[in-house]
Amino acid sequence: xxxxxxxxxxxxxxxxxxxxxxxxxxxxxxxxxxxxxxxxxxxxxxxxxxxxxxxxxxxxxxxxxxxxxxxxxxxxxxxxxxxxxxxxxxxxxxxxxxxxxxxxxxxxxxxxxxxxxxxxxxxxxxxxxxxxxxxxxxxxxxxxxxxxxxxxxxxxxxxxxxxxxxxxxxxxxxxxxxxxxxxxxxxxxxxxxxxxxxxxxxxxxxxxxxxxxxxxxxxxxxxxxxxxxxxxxxxxxxxxxxxxxxxxxxxxxxxxxxxxxxxxxxxxxxxxxxxxxxxxxxxxxxxxxxxxxxxxxxxxxxxxxxxxxxxxxxxxxxxxxxxxxxxxxxxxxxxxxxxxxxxxxxxxxxxxxxxxxxxxxxxxxxxxxxxxxxxxxxxxxxxxxxxxxxxxxxxxxxxxxxxxxxxxxxxxxxxxxxxxxxxxxxxxxxxxxxxxxxxxxxxxxxxxxxxxxxxxxxxxxxxxxxxxxxxxxxxxxxxxxxxxxxxxxxxxxxx
Amino acid sequence: xxxxxxxxxxxxxxxxxxxxxxxxxxxxxxxxxxxxxxxxxxxxxxxxxxxxxxxxxxxxxxxxxxxxxxxxxxxxxxxxxxxxxxxxxxxxxxxxxxxxxxxxxxxxxxxxxxxxxxxxxxxxxxxxxxxxxxxxxxxxxxxxxxxxxxxxxxxxxxxxxxxxxxxxxxxxxxxxxxxxxxxxxxxxxxxxxxxxxxxxxxxxxxxxxxxxxxxxxxxxxxxxxxxxxxxxxxxxxxxxxxxxxxxxxxxxxxxxxxxxxxxxxxxxxxxxxxxxxxxxxxxxxxxxxxxxxxxxxxxxxxxxxxxxxxxxxxxxxxxxxxxxxxxxxxxxxxxxxxxxxxxxxxxxxxxxxxxxxxxxxxxxxxxxxxxxxxxxxxxxxxxxxxxxxxxxxxxxxxxxxxxxxxxxxxxxxxxxxxxxxxxxxxxxxxxxxxxxxxxxxxxxxxxxxxxxxxxxxxxxxxxxxxxxxxxxxxxxxxxxxxxxxxxxxxxxxxx
Numbered sequence: 001x002x003x004x005x006x007x008x009x010x011x012x013x014x015x016x017x018x019x020x021x022x023x024x025x026x027x028x029x030x031x032x033x034x035x036x037x038x039x040x041x042x043x044x045x046x047x048x049x050x051x052x053x054x055x056x057x058x059x060x061x062x063x064x065x066x067x068x069x070x071x072x073x074x075x076x077x078x079x080x081x082x083x084x085x086x087x088x089x090x091x092x093x094x095x096x097x098x099x100x101x102x103x104x105x106x107x108x109x110x111x112x113x114x115x116x117x118x119x120x121x122x123x124x125x126x127x128x129x130x131x132x133x134x135x136x137x138x139x140x141x142x143x144x145x146x147x148x149x150x151x152x153x154x155x156x157x158x159x160x161x162x163x164x165x166x167x168x169x170x171x172x173x174x175x176x177x178x179x180x181x182x183x184x185x186x187x188x189x190x191x192x193x194x195x196x197x198x199x200x201x202x203x204x205x206x207x208x209x210x211x212x213x214x215x216x217x218x219x220x221x222x223x224x225x226x227x228x229x230x231x232x233x234x235x236x237x238x239x240x241x242x243x244x245x246x247x248x249x250x251x252x253x254x255x256x257x258x259x260x261x262x263x264x265x266x267x268x269x270x271x272x273x274x275x276x277x278x279x280x281x282x283x284x285x286x287x288x289x290x291x292x293x294x295x296x297x298x299x300x301x302x303x304x305x306x307x308x309x310x311x312x313x314x315x316x317x318x319x320x321x322x323x324x325x326x327x328x329x330x331x332x333x334x335x336x337x338x339x340x341x342x343x344x345x346x347x348x349x350x351x352x353x354x355x356x357x358x359x360x361x362x363x364x365x366x367x368x369x370x371x372x373x374x375x376x377x378x379x380x381x382x383x384x385x386x387x388x389x390x391x392x393x394x395x396x397x398x399x400x401x402x403x404x405x406x407x408x409x410x411x412x413x414x415x416x417x418x419x420x421x422x423x424x425x426x427x428x429x430x431x432x433x434x435x436x437x438x439x440x441x442x443x444x445x446x447x448x449x450x451x452x453x454x455x456x457x458x459x460x461x462x463x464x465x466x467x468x469x470x471x472x473x474x475x476x477x478x479x480x481x482x483x484x485x486x487x488x489x490x491x492x493x494x495x
Numbered sequence: 496x497x498x499x500x501x502x503x504x505x506x507x508x509x510x511x512x513x514x515x516x517x518x519x520x521x522x523x524x525x526x527x528x529x530x531x532x533x534x535x536x537x538x539x540x541x542x543x544x545x546x547x548x549x550x551x552x553x554x555x556x557x558x559x560x561x562x563x564x565x566x567x568x569x570x571x572x573x574x575x576x577x578x579x580x581x582x583x584x585x586x587x588x589x590x591x592x593x594x595x596x597x598x599x600x601x602x603x604x605x606x607x608x609x610x611x612x613x614x615x616x617x618x619x620x621x622x623x624x625x626x627x628x629x630x631x632x633x634x635x636x637x638x639x640x641x642x643x644x645x646x647x648x649x650x651x652x653x654x655x656x657x658x659x660x661x662x663x664x665x666x667x668x669x670x671x672x673x674x675x676x677x678x679x680x681x682x683x684x685x686x687x688x689x690x691x692x693x694x695x696x697x698x699x700x701x702x703x704x705x706x707x708x709x710x711x712x713x714x715x716x717x718x719x720x721x722x723x724x725x726x727x728x729x730x731x732x733x734x735x736x737x738x739x740x741x742x743x744x745x746x747x748x749x750x751x752x753x754x755x756x757x758x759x760x761x762x763x764x765x766x767x768x769x770x771x772x773x774x775x776x777x778x779x780x781x782x783x784x785x786x787x788x789x790x791x792x793x794x795x796x797x798x799x800x801x802x803x804x805x806x807x808x809x810x811x812x813x814x815x816x817x818x819x820x821x822x823x824x825x826x827x828x829x830x831x832x833x834x835x836x837x838x839x840x841x842x843x844x845x846x847x848x849x850x851x852x853x854x855x856x857x858x859x860x861x862x863x864x865x866x867x868x869x870x871x872x873x874x875x876x877x878x879x880x881x882x883x884x885x886x887x888x889x890x891x892x893x894x895x896x897x898x899x900x901x902x903x904x905x906x907x908x909x910x911x912x913x914x915x916x917x918x919x920x921x922x923x924x925x926x927x928x929x930x931x932x933x934x935x936x937x938x939x940x941x942x943x944x945x946x947x948x949x950x951x952x953x954x955x956x957x958x959x960x961x962x963x964x965x966x967x968x969x970x971x972x973x974x975x976x977x978x979x980x981x982x983x984x985x986x987x988x989x990x
Contacts, residue, residue: 010503010514010552010559019505029935031697033751056562057505064505067551096752099630124751127619131626135594202526256528256619257591440524 001028003063007077011067014249015122018047018083019064025051028085033122035086038063040073046086048122068119091115092125098132106145113149116246126253130261138263140305143270144312146263150271154242155221157194157276159228165193165366166278168269171203172291174436175329175454178284179207180235180341181359181383182366184391187233188382189367194228194276196238201251204439204451205334208237213338213410213448215401227398234395238272247271260292262302266309274313280369281310281317282362286324290432296321318369322358326430326458329355333444333451335412336472342407345389354457356383413442413449413472415479419486421462425494430458434491435469442473442482449474452482456492468492496523498558502572506562509744510617513542513578514559520546523580528617530581533558535568541581543617563614586610587620593627601640608644611741621748625756633758635800638765639807641758645766650716650736652689652771654723660688660861661773663764666698667786669931670824670949673779674702675730675836676854676878677861679886682728683877684862689723689771691733696746699934699946700829703732708833708905708943710896722893729890733767742766755787757797761804769808775864776805776812777857781819785927791816813864817853821925821953824850828939828946830907831967837902840884849952851878908937908944908967910974914981916957920989925953929986933966937977942969947977951987963987 001024008019018036020028030036034049047069058064063083065075075081094108104112112129115121121129138146165186169176179195186193197207197217208217217237219227227234247268254260273281283306285292285299293299303319310317329352331340343351344359360383364375372378382388393403435452443450455467462468469492473479496519503514513531515523525531529544542564553559558578560570570576589603599607607624610616616624633641660681664671674690681688692702692712703712712732714722722729742763749755768776778801780787780794788794798814805812824847826835838846839854855878859870867873877883888898930947938945950962957963964987968974 008505010505011547011549026941031750032747052506054506054562067549092752096754099626099752099754101630122751124618124622124748127622128626128752128754131594131623131630135596135626135630252527253619255526256617257587257594257623259591259594259623446521 002080002082004061005075005077005079005081006058006062006064007070008064008066015119016045016047016069016072017050017066018069019050019052019058021055021058021060021062022051022053023060025049033124035088037084037086038069038073038081039084040075040079040081043073045069045072046120089115089120091121095125095129095132098136099128101136103139104142104145109142109145110149113146113153113246116249117153123253126250130250130254130259130264133263134259134261138261140308140312143263143266143305143309146267147270147274147309147313150246150267151274153246154271154275157221157225157228159192159194159225159277161192163191163280163370164276164278165191165370166195166273166276166281167284167362167366168273168281169284170286170292172288172432173286173324174204174327174332174432174439175337175340175355176286176327177207177210177329177337177341177355178359178362180211180392181344181355181388182363183233183235184345184388184395185359185363185379185382186366187231187395188387188391189372189378191232191367191370192228193233194224195233195235196241196272196276197235198238200445202436204332204436204444205337206445207235209334209445209448210337210341211235213334214405215396215399217399219399227395230398231391231394233391234399236399241275262305266305270309270313273315278315280366281315282366282369283317283319284322284362285319286322288324288432291324293324316369318365320362320365324432327432327435327454328358330454331451332435332439332454333442333472334448335410336451336453339407339410339412342405345383345392346407347384347386348407411449413447413451413474415473415476417471417479417483419468419471419492421464421466421468421494423494424463425461427456427458427460427462427492428495429493430454431489431491434485434489438471438482438485438491441478441485442471443475443478447474447478450478462494497575497577499556500570500572500574501553501557501559502565503559503561510614511540511542511564511567512545512561513564514545514547514553516550516553516555516557517546517548518555520544528619530583532579532581533564533568533576534579535570535574535576538568540564540567541615584610584615586616590620590624590627593631594623596631598634599637599640604637604640605644608641608648608741611744612648618748621745625745625749625754625759628758629754629756633756635803635807638758638761638800638804641762642765642769642804642808645741645762646769648741649766649770652716652720652736654687654689654720654772656687658686658775658865659771659773660686660865661690661768661771661776662779662857662861663768663776664779665781665787667783667927668781668819669699669822669827669927669934670832670835670850671781671822672702672705672824672832672836672850673854673857675706675887676839676850676883677858678728678730679840679883679890680854680858680874680877681861682726682890683882683886684867684873686727686862686865687723688728689719690728690730691736691767691771692730693733695940697931699827699931699939700832701940702730704829704940704943705832705836706730708829709900710891710894712894714894722890725893726886726889728886729894731894736770757800761800765804765808768810773810775861776810777861777864778812778814779817779857780814781817783819783927786819788819811864813860815857815860819927822927822930822949823853825949826946827930827934827949828937828967829943830905831946831948834902834905834907837900840878840887841902842879842881843902906944908942908946908969910968910971912966912974912978914963914966916959916961916963916989918989919958920956922951922953922955922957922987923990924988925949926984926986929980929984933977933980933986936973936980937966937968938970938973942973944969945973957989
């Protein structure tokens with residue numbers, strides 16, 4: 001059937017989509033989501049069909065094409081061409097198999113990831129894949145194959161090192177910036193730690209956002225390698241490694257229901273470790289009602305899987321369950337967190353002790369995993385002697401930042417609002433989700449200086465009028481919105 | 496945030512969609528699929544957010560709206576208004592609950608169906624719902640609640656009858672037009688049978704398509720009631736009862752993976768029976784590799800559920816498992832099937848015996864279910880005496896068709912092609928799926944005269960050159976396509 005192109009002026013950022021009027025679709029016996037093959041001159045593309053029910057979108061005899069298809073075929077508005085029946089990608093059958101409780105082979109997982117990366121699967125099909133993994137699970141073998149497949153399609157960092165140390169903290173706890181303290185301690189101890197971190201998705205800051213206050217974090221792999229060879233370490237944004245392509249598409253579809261199928265969660269984390277050739281990995285799973293793990297039992301079961309998957313991938317993995325019931329540190333938001341980190345590294349009296357002690361505990365564990373002795377003492381000495389701070393300055397310098405940066409010169413939001421206790425008593429809860437929401441609405445992570453500063457934590461006693469937190473924002477409007485959120489929800493509970 | 500409307504010139508036919516540029520989405524901390532609330536003058540709407548990554552689709556400061564939203568708010572291109580953060584519909588939480596294996600209450604199912612009907616759920620969310628029901632199942636209680644909810648949102652036919660007979664045949668067997676023979680037999684026996692049927696989705700003809708060759712089938716409920724009151728029966732398209740709205744949306748999303756979650760399948764069928772107040776229902780489940788039920792075990796397990804759900808809804812349900820390994824009757828496609836039906840009713844020697852005998856068997860079972868005696872003999876007498884044919888003429892007349900229609904005057908496709916045996920032997924298989932595909936490509940069901948006529952069935956012996964089937968088409972081009980399909984696949988196997 002010969003059809004005339006209508007440029008729909010829309011990009012999906014993913015799946016290739018073509019729209020036919022329903023009368024044409026009926027003539028060709030095509031249904032919603034069927035595949036059609038389009039050839040134009042020497043180019044061809046396979047697209048997912050959508051059906052227009054009114055003539056307004058696409059008239060009979062026309063084919064509406066989204067930007068991706070126009071680009072791929074190099075066709076223009078009003079060009080005409082033939083369309084052919086396309087075949088369903090093989091991975092659709094594999095997704096059905098998983099929905100029916102089957103086990104996916106290495107080749108089947110490979111095909112699904114390739115089809116996702118090549119935009120051959122529609123959002124509905126990817127949703128079925130995520131549901132299938134969520135409800136039927138991935139066994140260790142499948143998880144390993146998914147991990148390897150993700151590594152396969154990304155860049156990798158090859159270092160000439162026998163031991164490469166790494167860490168991961170799962171999300172949900174604002175302010176949990178241990179990485180920026182652990183990395184310099186570990187590197188100063190003589191170990192190699194090429195750390196890739198993420199940016200915030202739904203939190204006020206990811207480690208990459210906070211580190212970016214001090215130095216560039218979007219380094220290409222070659223530059224990253226130079227930094228690590230010089231300093232034993234780096235703290236960069238993992239997105240530059242392109243590991244995320246398939247992962248990102250799946251995360252977008254997991255978002256509406258906030259689903260975290262275990263096999264995907266494990267693969268997504270382990271692939272990042274595998275990509276930098278890590279040999280020793282410490283995983284921190286904060287447990288608490290607003291983190292990913294509501295109960296110790298849940299976290300323990302994931303712990304086992306982490307260790308098993310790690311072993312199969314040739315990594316020594318240790319997992320700690322930590323207290324995730326309230327934020328760690330005082331500052332929330334990129335600039336405020338970066339300031340806290342520098343306070344800890346400079347042994348400033350304003351350093352939040354919870355952040356310092358958690359980082360020391362984790363650094364010691366990581367050193368111990370590689371066979372070091374007296375790790376607790378060594379880690380503390382490295383930090384308190386200023387060696388970790390010196391190392392951090394080296395890292396900042398090599399990544400292209402200013403090593404002389406002073407924590408008190410870091411710019412924080414000029415519009416502030418102090419929240420005070422409305423009654424005397426003991427603080428019994430600080431809600432991670434509300435704190436994160438307030439910081440985000442105030443502008444974090446996009447506005448680096450936005451966020452909030454916690455003056456008090458759980459267990460602290462307060463008088464009526466004692467400052468509980470200060471909100472920082474770069475705009476008066478956003479500060480107003482943040483205050484409104486606090487009016488609706490009680491972030492800090494006193495009893 | 497104040498935004499300017501861009502008319503996207505697209506209708507989704509479903510979910511309300513609004514597109515923001517990613518910079519605006521970030522400012523408001525909005526993600527793909529989040530909800531926003533839009534108010535314009537005195538109207539408001541809640542829409543699902545999509546994010547444009549390029550400026551081509553939607554520029555910063557603009558909001559791209561699909562037709563449904565423009566209509567609902569009565570806004571035009573270049574209007575400006577404020578948007579607000581919307582809330583996730585409550586049903587999203589219920590869908591998550593089902594994915595986690597929970598049981599849905601009556602109220603939760605009600606909310607999901609309402610949100611689907613009101614276009615409050617996105618395709619991704621409905622996909623999660625279908626996956627959840629597919630992988631975690633619906634128990635009898637949930638199935639009954641889904642059934643009742645569907646009936647609730649459709650029209651119903653209220654007859655003043657103690658006994659209302661009905662039947663259902665599940666799909667996958669071309670030519671299986673028993674309804675058009677059973678209904679006049681049952682009605683001639685004095686029982687009431689207000690039959691609603693479907694149109695083809697992926698088959699060459701649904702009963703509604705075939706009946707439409709003889710009489711109009713899109714009757715409003717009031718007209719349907721008049722026909723039944725006059726003749727004891729009708730054979731109409733169920734779509735007119737609007738039961739299908741929620742069902743149709745779900746079917747669209749089930750299509751890409753051809754999923755048939757049992758709870759949805761049952762509810763969809765039983766709702767149609769409940770809507771006409773049926774008291775006695777016979778369900779025909781053809782078993783065979785290209786039908787919905789590959790094995791007897793599968794069909795038997797569904798049989799139990801049918802009977803249980805029926806009992807709870809106050810219906811007496813009986814289920815028969817029939818042979819679904821090849822087409823029933825000779826004609827495939829609306830006109831060719833209608834001709835077969837009239838041959839049977841007129842006791843024409845050209846009547847396909849398999850279609851006649853299956854219809855008699857089912858009609859007898861249905862009469863027996865209501866307590867009648869000697870049903871086999873009575874059914875046969877009604878048919879062979881011509882009483883069933885007289886009844887059919889009454890029904891045709893009351894629905895607005897021509898009761899004097901002669902089977903040999905029914906127009907079939909003028910372009911034909913006869914397929915002959917390439918060798919001598921016995922026919923060992925007639926593939927339902929290939930036969931259906933050939934008939935559809937030839938033009939059925941849209942071209943009523945298109946389809947094919949089977950001269951032979953499984954078990955028949957043939958010489959080289961014996962006619963196996965004749966393809967009928969209303970266009971030379973389509974006939975050519977149909978021949979090409981047959982070149983690729985062997986529809987009839989001889990050994």
